[in-house]
Amino acid sequence: MGASSMNESAVLNNKEYFDRQVETMPREVLAELQFDRLRKTLRNAHDNVELHRRRLLQAGVVPEDVHTLDDLRRIPFTYKTDLRDSYPYGMLARPLNEISRLHASSGTTGKATVVGYTKGDIENWAGLMARSMHAAGARANDVIHNAYGYGLFTGGLGAHYGAERLGATVVPMSGGSTERQIVLIMDLGATVLCATPSYALAMAEVAEQQGVDLRKSALRVGVFGAEPWSNAMRCEIEQRLALKAVDIYGLSEIMGPGVACECTEQAGLHGWEDHFLFEVLDPETQLPVPEGDAGELVITTLTKQALPMLRYRTRDITRISTAPCDCGRTHLRILRITGRSDDMLIIRGVNVYPSQVEAVLVGRPMIAPHYQLLVERRGTLDNVTIEVEAQYGVDAEAFPSIARDVKHHVKSMVGITTDVLVKLPGEIPRSQGKAVRVRDLRPKE
Ligand code: DLL
Numbered sequence: 001m002g003a004s005s006m007n008e009s010a011v012l013n014n015k016e017y018f019d020r021q022v023e024t025m026p027r028e029v030l031a032e033l034q035f036d037r038l039r040k041t042l043r044n045a046h047d048n049v050e051l052h053r054r055r056l057l058q059a060g061v062v063p064e065d066v067h068t069l070d071d072l073r074r075i076p077f078t079y080k081t082d083l084r085d086s087y088p089y090g091m092l093a094r095p096l097n098e099i100s101r102l103h104a105s106s107g108t109t110g111k112a113t114v115v116g117y118t119k120g121d122i123e124n125w126a127g128l129m130a131r132s133m134h135a136a137g138a139r140a141n142d143v144i145h146n147a148y149g150y151g152l153f154t155g156g157l158g159a160h161y162g163a164e165r166l167g168a169t170v171v172p173m174s175g176g177s178t179e180r181q182i183v184l185i186m187d188l189g190a191t192v193l194c195a196t197p198s199y200a201l202a203m204a205e206v207a208e209q210q211g212v213d214l215r216k217s218a219l220r221v222g223v224f225g226a227e228p229w230s231n232a233m234r235c236e237i238e239q240r241l242a243l244k245a246v247d248i249y250g251l252s253e254i255m256g257p258g259v260a261c262e263c264t265e266q267a268g269l270h271g272w273e274d275h276f277l278f279e280v281l282d283p284e285t286q287l288p289v290p291e292g293d294a295g296e297l298v299i300t301t302l303t304k305q306a307l308p309m310l311r312y313r314t315r316d317i318t319r320i321s322t323a324p325c326d327c328g329r330t331h332l333r334i335l336r337i338t339g340r341s342d343d344m345l346i347i348r349g350v351n352v353y354p355s356q357v358e359a360v361l362v363g364r365p366m367i368a369p370h371y372q373l374l375v376e377r378r379g380t381l382d383n384v385t386i387e388v389e390a391q392y393g394v395d396a397e398a399f400p401s402i403a404r405d406v407k408h409h410v411k412s413m414v415g416i417t418t419d420v421l422v423k424l425p426g427e428i429p430r431s432q433g434k435a436v437r438v439r440d441l442r443p444k445e
Pocket of ligand 1 (some may be wrong): 340
């Protein structure tokens with residue numbers, strides 16, 4: 001059965017968008033489906049994308065050589081730089097007249113990466129987003145307030161199409177105009193909020209300042225992602241907004257949001273294995289790590305037409321589990337994305353991700369859950385200053401003891417010595433999309 005016909009049957013058989021046959025498929029059957037789709041993907045990539053053909057040739061692999069899923073190891077990797085180098089259309093496996101949409105991510109350096117979708121790709125994406133939202137607890141009778149940015153970023157339109165496919169009512173809000181977002185959440189009776197976790201928190205804060213209690217809103221579920229966030233942050237958001245906060249993952253190079261999403265068990269994000277192959281590799285040796293160990297997530301698409309990706313090096317660091325989930329879904333779980341390997345700081349020999357510091361900060365007494373890490377070079381050593389913010393009403397006299405408390409806990413729980421600067425309420429910039437957690441002032445090498 002093709003992916004789109006499966007989606008249709010899901011809609012027809014079950015008004016609530018849950019495809020039991022696919023989502024609870026025995027893992028052996030899932031592996032057969034993956035293998036079949038991998039062969040087709042390899043053909044598509046080999047026949048239609050010069051870069052993949054050349055790489056496969058160099059590796060001495062023709063698509064027919066792949067006889068089991070383990071043969072995946074023989075397939076060369078694809079990197080973000082490949083997309084940049086073939087800017088804008090060099091990696092598309094379809095001519096432009098078959099491409100119905102483009103998205104792009106700006107990134108911090110160099111040219112944007114452009115990604116393309118056929119009509120069929122958009123259909124599959126909407127289906128996977130609807131599946132993700134359903135797993136998160138959203139239903140056809142929900143009002144979904146979508147505060148992911150609309151435009152070239154995949155968040156806005158990805159969630160929008162998913163919400164429509166689910167059969168829900170979607171409010172296409174995009175990011176920004178925070179006061180207005182709050183008015184509309186209350187007035188339109190939104191039951192599901194889609195946003196980055198940092199923006200969800202910024203909304204809670206603005207609402208509190210306006211004297212609006214979002215805990216009394218109809219919000220029930222939050223579908224939050226696009227940036228790393230800690231469990232401490234989840235607890236904070238759940239408490240401030242009185243909803244169930246669920247983690248959603250994706251990246252534009254692979255599709256956009258909906259590559260993986262938590263179910264209501266909140267015990268890791270189900271990676272949708274009928275559409276993607278997931279590996280976790282040691283970034284140095286490029287060999288698989290034992291299940292449960294941390295490594296780099298590498299993804300191969302199985303159904304993408306316009307932009308097939310072979311072993312894409314996401315740079316995202318995570319762990320996976322194939323253990324059964326209490327929800328009954330058999331698709332593996334990604335156990336939270338700790339961060340990107342590019343964001344890893346090495347402070348006097350200790351590897352640290354901003355999210356590890358966040359886990360210590362959020363929920364500590366007298367500080368608000370907003371922070372930035374300032375990284376500087378002092379002599380030959382890197383130095384980190386953690387900028388935290390005092391909660392409203394905290395006396396400045398308490399700042400030195402707050403700083404000592406934070407410094408002590410970061411040292412004992414993360415293992416790095418830092419400076420801590422306590423700022424006044426509201427001084428740390430709030431995000432409307434992906435939060436900036438690190439300001440790196442080290443000289444560029
Ligand atoms: O951020 C797609 C998305 C939109 C996902 C809305 C979820 C919700 P990009 O802009 O291409 O796409 O950025 C992808 O963001 O490689 C991760 O580093 C990071 N990321 C995305 N989701 C999560 C998450 C979208 N749940 C990059 N946890 C990825 C941690 C995440 N990091």
